[in-house]
Amino acid sequence: MKIPLVDFSPWNQADDKSGRKKVAQEIVDACKKVGFVYIINHPVSESTLDEAFDWSRRFFELPMEEKSKAPHPEGWAVHRGYSCPGLEKVSQAVSGGDDENVVKQLRQIPDFKESYDIGSDEDRLQPNQWIPEESLPGFRAFMTRFYWDCFGAGKEILNALAVGLDLEDEDYLVKKHSGHNNQLRLLHYPPIPAEELEKERAARCPAHTDWSSMTMLFQDDCGGLEVEDVARPGTFVPAKPVKNAIVMNIGDLLQRWSNDHLKSTYHRVTLPPLSDRYEGASCMTRKRFSIPYFLSPDPDTLIECIPSCMGENEPAKYEPITQADYNRMRASVQY
Numbered sequence: 001m002k003i004p005l006v007d008f009s010p011w012n013q014a015d016d017k018s019g020r021k022k023v024a025q026e027i028v029d030a031c032k033k034v035g036f037v038y039i040i041n042h043p044v045s046e047s048t049l050d051e052a053f054d055w056s057r058r059f060f061e062l063p064m065e066e067k068s069k070a071p072h073p074e075g076w077a078v079h080r081g082y083s084c085p086g087l088e089k090v091s092q093a094v095s096g097g098d099d100e101n102v103v104k105q106l107r108q109i110p111d112f113k114e115s116y117d118i119g120s121d122e123d124r125l126q127p128n129q130w131i132p133e134e135s136l137p138g139f140r141a142f143m144t145r146f147y148w149d150c151f152g153a154g155k156e157i158l159n160a161l162a163v164g165l166d167l168e169d170e171d172y173l174v175k176k177h178s179g180h181n182n183q184l185r186l187l188h189y190p191p192i193p194a195e196e197l198e199k200e201r202a203a204r205c206p207a208h209t210d211w212s213s214m215t216m217l218f219q220d221d222c223g224g225l226e227v228e229d230v231a232r233p234g235t236f237v238p239a240k241p242v243k244n245a246i247v248m249n250i251g252d253l254l255q256r257w258s259n260d261h262l263k264s265t266y267h268r269v270t271l272p273p274l275s276d277r278y279e280g281a282s283c284m285t286r287k288r289f290s291i292p293y294f295l296s297p298d299p300d301t302l303i304e305c306i307p308s309c310m311g312e313n314e315p316a317k318y319e320p321i322t323q324a325d326y327n328r329m330r331a332s333v334q335y
Contacts (some may be wrong), residue, residue, distance in 0.1 A: 001229040005245070009041040011160055021163060026165030028262070031250050035265030036227050036239065039246040043153040046244050049218055052146050056325055059116060060188040062135060070129040072117070076331040079183065081129030083115045108113050112202045113189045113269075116145050119179040121335040143184065150293040154216055157248060158295070161214075165258065166308045175283035176297040177213065181323070183296070189224070189269065189288040197271050197285070204268035204288075206238075211330045212251035212294040219247065222288040222332055229268040230259065233282040236268065253297065253326060255290065257319050258310040 006026045010019030030037035059067070064084070072081040087183075119126045121144065130140050158173040169175075189204050196202040204224065219225060219241050226236035239247055255264035272286060299304070301323045305316035 001034060001227075001231060003034055003036045003038060003227060003237075003239055004281060005038040005242070005246075006030065007041050008039050008043075008160075011156060012043070015309065022161075024160040024162075024163075024164035027157070027160050027248075027295045031161070031262045033263075034230060035263035035266070036226070036247065036249045037241050039157070039248050040242065040244070042219075042244070042246050043156060044149055048146065048149060049244055052218070052291055053220060053289060055136075055142055056186040056188070056291060059139060060114060060289075062131075066131060066135045067114075067116075069135060070116070070131040074128070078126055079331065080117050080119055080126055081082065082131075083117070085112050085114050087140075093234075107155075110207060112192050112196070113187060113204055115188070115208055116186040118147055118184040118186075121146070123180045126181075138253075147182070147184045147293075148163060148179070148271040149214060150184060151295070153184055153246070154182070154214070154293065155179075157214065157216070161254075165261070166304060167306065167335065172306070173213070176301045177295055178298050181296045181298050183212075185292050185294070186257045187288075187290045187292065189285075191284040191287050194271060194283045194285050203270075207266045207268040209264040209266055210249065210294060211253065211327060212252040212296045213254045213257070214251050214295050215249050216295070217247040217249070217290060218244075218292075219290040220288060222286050223272040224269045224288055225290070226268050226270060230263060230265060235268075236270075238268075239267070251294070251296075252330075253303055253323065256321075256326075257303050257306050257309075259305050259314065261309045282327075296321045297326070 004026065006023060010016055013019055013022040027037055027039070066083070067082045070081045074081045119128055121128055135141065155174050155177070158177065159170050162170050162172045164271060167278060192202060197204065207228065221241050221284065223238065223241055225239040225247070227239050229235045229237055250262045250264045252264045255262055269288070272288070299322065302320050303326065304320035305318070310316050
């Protein structure tokens with residue numbers, strides 16, 4: 001399986017209707033067959049991405065006591081602030097009758113990563129946890145701009161998906177996303193003895209799907225992201241870094257929304273390729289940075305089948321559910 005690559009530049013030409021339609025169809029075809037696609041020549045500039053990774057590195061280089069001044073709140077309800085290695089455990093579990101035992105079993109293999117989660121400052125349900133300005137002057141201002149820059153690109157991709165799905169209203173999906181329920185995540189995978197990962201005493205990020213409508217990922221040159229081959233379940237292929245590209249993938253909500261036309265594909269972060277795996281004589285993995293941006297509809301949005309994805313011979317497969325209710329099922333076992 002190969003992850004398709006789409007040049008987004010024709011989409012930005014308002015008078016090139018055929019070019020825009022071609023881009024939309026290429027993205028939707030990739031999301032139907034693979035669930036992942038590289039998007040190049042997108043609206044987020046190279047200089048902005050370089051600056052975002054620089055700020056991310058500077059944040060994670062801060063002493064633990066400084067990062068911990070913006071802690072992830074206890075519990076699962078608020079998904080903001082700094083999470084130290086081992087706090088989060090990514091899984092496919094949903095809340096049920098035996099959550100305590102599920103969580104205990106999952107946490108036998110900790111996730112060795114640290115993260116910092118940012119949202120809209122206007123989201124009262126998910127208040128941001130900012131570090132003090134003096135800890136890293138300029139960090140908050142840049143990340144606030146970057147959050148909305150990413151949403152600008154995300155809206156264009158949502159519009160392209162709507163066109164590729166033959167919806168009459170190009171803004172059908174965008175109207176469900178105000179931008180205030182999205183999540184910008186800075187991720188750092190610190191060096192770790194490769195043996196810890198090889199012998200499964202620790203993990204970086206286990207195989208999972210995303211809960212959101214879609215994810216836009218920016219990654220450094222380290223590698224380690226893998227995507228499940230939809231034709232060979234259990235087999236994963238590398239999503240090799242492409243400079244300045246968005247790695248876009250469909251989330252569970254958009255798979256549900258599209259009546260399974262679009263695929264929310266399992267993916268994971270593990271050891272980098274052999275050529276980049278080790279650093280130094282002690283066989284430590286290279287540190288890795290990535291920046292995912294999760295687009296989610298507003299909490300009270302009802303997720304029910306997209307009109308063009310059902311018909312007389314293809315009824316809706318899922319009962320309607322609000323974004324808030326779906327998020328609650330998934331988040332309650334993660335922290």
